[in-house]
Amino acid sequence: ARAAGIPAGVLNLVASDGVGGDHLARHPGVDKIAFTGSTATGRAVAAAAASHLARVSLELGGKSAGIVCDDAPLDAVAAAVVAAVTLVNGQACIALSRVLVSERRHDELIDALRTAFEALVVGDPRDPATTVGPLVSQRHRDRVLGYITDAERDGGRVVTGGGPPPHTTRGWYLAPTLVTGVSPTSRIAQEEIFGPVLTVLTYRDLDDAVAIANGTPFGLSGAVFSQDLDQARQLAGRIRSGSVAINKGAAIDFALPFGGFGSSGYGREYGPEGVAEYLEHKTIFLDTP
Known part of the structure; x- marks a missing residue:
């Protein structure tokens, strides 16, 4: 990430037994949470994030x-x-x-x-x-x-x-x-x-x-x-x-949106739709004559 030009401190990798993730999901300073994992843990993440209304996207299980x-x-x-x-x-x-x-x-x-x-x-x-x-x-x-x-x-x-x-x-x-x-x-x-x-x-x-x-x-x-x-x-x-x-068993393309319905989660990763998950739209009304 640093080699790609991302400033130090923007991306942080924290190894944890789950306590770290729970802390981040509940922290009021976190505005957006993206979780990849099981459906059961995804529900727990969404519930924790709801305490301060953080936005959440979940990529969970499949069948x-x-x-x-x-x-x-x-x-x-x-x-x-x-x-x-x-x-x-x-x-x-x-x-x-x-x-x-x-x-x-x-x-x-x-x-x-x-x-x-x-x-x-x-x-x-x-x-x-x-x-x-x-x-x-x-x-x-x-x-x-x-x-x-x-x-x-x-x-x-x-x-x-x-x-x-x-x-x-x-x-x-x-x-x-x-x-x-x-x-x-x-x-x-x-x-x-x-x-x-x-x-x-x-x-x-x-x-x-x-x-x-x-x-x-x-x-x-x-x-x-x-x-x-x-x-x-x-x-x-x-x-x-x-x-x-x-005519393929499975496919994924990082330029295209990826995500699911129901117990497979909500929100999208990849493509412009994945970037949009991290944006908030803001409207400014100008004081004009």
Whole structure:
């Protein structure tokens, strides 16, 4: 930042266990707060900022859905989806965690996804051959495993993955996991997992697909896969999320606004809209003859 010309003291990095953040959120000298993190902590930040009416923008969790139209080439879909599911080992707010496919093409897509998942290399992130590294902690991996256990208890089927790979004896690893056979209202299909876990759901028609995509409290990102770009744009417009990628699993561009709806937060980062979050409009009336 200093090399870019920002004066010393304008940007300050404070490492804290949460006390520092709480202090800043409540401090009357802070006019604007931008928070990136979990929905639960985002609510706490907003509540603390409300004590002195500081402006707040929140970039929180996600439960991104990808709608796969019947005309989409499934090999290309599988490659894009797997890359988006395993982004930062699944620990990314925009990671694709639900894929919606028609009942007609479900089995084909499952086969393509299984092949793509099982080609991934899970291991030490320092090894150039590795494509998926560990989760951040034992506690978090156990939490992710809990979602998989719940899905199986609810009648879901783990197609591949579901636990630590046999060769990983040290570290909090989880094999990229593919789950199907659950309801759109199941816990694994509703809550943010933050791990390399993909749930495949079926839809009857595209109206049903949009309803399922919009059927969670989140609305951060999403995707549509179709060779008919007009149809894809129409579907993208109906998905209630801050961004939608067409024929990509996930996308972000720092020149364009980024943010979400509902439990994914409010306000925008990046682009001119992100800069506007830090500005206050002021009107001065001139005393003229």
